[in-house]
Amino acid sequence: MASEFQKRVWEAVSLIPRGKVTTYKEIARFLNMKAYRAVGVALAKNPYAPKVPCHRVVKSNGEIGNYSAEGGVQKKAELLQKEGVEVKEGKIAYFEKRLYKLKE
DNA sequence: AGCGTGACGAACT
DNA sequence: TAGTTCGCCACGC
Numbered sequence: 001m002a003s004e005f006q007k008r009v010w011e012a013v014s015l016i017p018r019g020k021v022t023t024y025k026e027i028a029r030f031l032n033m034k035a036y037r038a039v040g041v042a043l044a045k046n047p048y049a050p051k052v053p054c055h056r057v058v059k060s061n062g063e064i065g066n067y068s069a070e071g072g073v074q075k076k077a078e079l080l081q082k083e084g085v086e087v088k089e090g091k092i093a094y095f096e097k098r099l100y101k102l103k104e
Numbered sequence: 105a106g107c108g109t110g111a112c113g114a115a116c117t
Numbered sequence: 118t119a120g121t122t123c124g125c126c127a128c129g130c
Contacts, residue, residue: 005127024112028126035126040111042127059112066111073111 002045005031009042012102016056019084020100021092023060030102044068055079062095 012027024036043054050069055076059065064087067076077087086093 003127028112033126034113036112037110037125038112038127041109042111044111045128046111054111057111061113064111068111076111 005035005038006042006045009039010046010048010052010054013043013052013054013057015102016053016100018053019098021056021058021080021085021095021098022100022102023058024065025060026099026102027057030104040066056083056100058092058095062091064090064092 008031009027012030013022016022024039027039028034028036039057043052043057044066046052046054046068054069055067057065064073064076064080067073069075071078073090077090080092081087085098092098
């Protein structure tokens, strides 16, 4: 059974529109926490891999980060590009432009 | 109750 | 500018 914290993380991720991305820190901030590390762990244990657009969650420096679902980071980059997000060398092109700011 | 881990972040060198 | 170190919170053992 997933904890409430995990659920909230997945819910926040589900709010990310197609063609946009967000960061682990933004999610943590959205939840009013600084547990960006825990957010990563939450997604890592995410049983709803294809159900939640976890591939839209990237690092604050613009790098894609990681992906535990099938295909790993390679698949993640592919999915992002398919949604219109340019991925160059494992990093998001025009990262700030693609960044989706979560709002309370 | 304590220790180590992890899809991270910011500071420091 | 790039590489390294420390800090961070939730979770499992």
